[in-house]
Amino acid sequence: MTDKEKRALFNSWVQEYANMIYSVAFRLTNNHTDADDIAQNTFLKAWKYFDSFNNQSSVSTWLYKIAMNEAIDWKKKNTEKWESGLDPQEVLVNVSSSSYVDFENGRQKFNNAINSLPPKQKAVFIMKFFDDKTYEEIEAITGTSIGALKASYFNAKKKIEEFFEAN
């Protein structure tokens, strides 16, 4: 494959998976700037290691795995943001319906509950709950056994329930 062919293929990945990577990064960071940074770093790393991609997993799984690792790295540098999970853009300022307010309050509380999870557990929960990944897919991404993933997801749900009850 020539450099031009590689670049063309890489660009097609960007077009196909940019939204997916941004979405998972946003769920993990709760803000646009960091999600965008993680998305950029994910694809830059994918380009850097383009030749090492061996088709043993799908492109989306490979990119997802890189994004997860990028997000974990981001977390190490931004522990405070990760734990607060509060995005000013997410705060509603103009609301007219009390039911809508209740819904948004609930959604914010749900997000806060997720953000209270340990990093890897949070990642597993997001992959399973929001992205409907199978345990097999999550295993391919994280390298964690399916049994451990099931336990992690179960515990995450339990903690979220407990968070709701306590708040």
Add this chain to the structure above:
Amino acid sequence: MTMMNFEDKYKDFKKPVEVPANYADQLQAKLDQKLKPKISIWKVSIASMSMAASLLIAVLLWNNNKQNNLVALNSQQDTVVTTTETPIDSLFIEDLWFASLETTTLPDAKALPLDQELFEEEFTEEFVYEYLAEEDFLDL
């Protein structure tokens, strides 16, 4: 609490992330910018330069068969443009194919400030590749 119960209970919070409009294109533009070749321009002093080929002489260095470091030498302007940041005197000079250029050394290489405009106008990668192909320097 079973999995289905939990997911049913919170399914309304499961709305998709609002991805910015045309995000893929925006991201592509940022990546294109970051993945542009790093360019260094080096001023060289070669006595026989004017006797060398008047056209652009370019060579492609294959580094471990993976990364191609493009080096373009313009005999008229005494400049060398490379997509690496490697100082010219530490490149594999002996591997360079200078065609009709008789000089075999590149002494006193000095870095010049980046001249992006020069590169874009005269030394685009595509231009060099095309030139190399036309002149049969490379079997592309």
